[in-house]
Amino acid sequence: MYQRLRDLREDSDLTQTQVANMLGMSQTGYSKYETGENDIPTAILIQLARYYHTSVDYLLGLTDERKSYQ
Numbered sequence: 001m002y003q004r005l006r007d008l009r010e011d012s013d014l015t016q017t018q019v020a021n022m023l024g025m026s027q028t029g030y031s032k033y034e035t036g037e038n039d040i041p042t043a044i045l046i047q048l049a050r051y052y053h054t055s056v057d058y059l060l061g062l063t064d065e066r067k068s069y070q
Helices: 002-011 016-023 027-035 042-051 056-060
Strands: none
Touching: 002 027, 002 056, 016 027, 016 042, 042 056
């Protein structure tokens, strides 16, 4: 899951700081999500899925289908 977060961010040419700002948190806090140091709260997973136009299932590694289920 953590590698997918990083890949999505890098594919979108975003920095950790930009994603952290979108989430209303510090870059350090977001970095800990990408490294797996901190668990990602469900509300943050939902925000990230919406932001990247994908599903929470994709972020969690439950599917390899990247598109959203909306």
